[in-house]
Amino acid sequence: MIFxxxxxxxxxxxxxxxxxxxxxxxxxxxxxxxxxxxxxKYNIEFITEISGAHLEYEQSREDFKVEAL
Structure with missing residues (x-):
């Protein structure tokens, strides 16, 4: 899953x-x-799972990059 x-x-x-x-x-x-x-050591405000149409929209943006942790 992508968050x-x-x-x-x-x-x-x-x-x-x-x-x-x-x-x-x-x-x-x-x-x-x-x-x-x-x-x-980030001050995390909010975490949300993205999928479906929301994930497709985020992937279409130029700055979309999944962090390798």
Whole structure:
């Protein structure tokens, strides 16, 4: 499954929409995504599974890249 992760790069930073970044991660579950991202020390705001039409839309974007973790 592919998950879209919304995060702040600085762990202690208060989430602000203008500084929120996203990455795509392949994992079995949301908890698996969190485990894979522990070394990066991101302040994770939200994780959502993407599939179907939503995944097709994301894949059509130029900046779509699944992180190899």
């Amino acid at each position: 879209k992760v919304y995060f702040q790069k600085i762990w202690g930073q208060v989430p602000v929409r203008e500084t929120t970044e996203t990455i795509y991660v392949e994992a079995v579950s949301e908890s698996d995504v969190r485990k894979k991202l522990i070394p990066r």
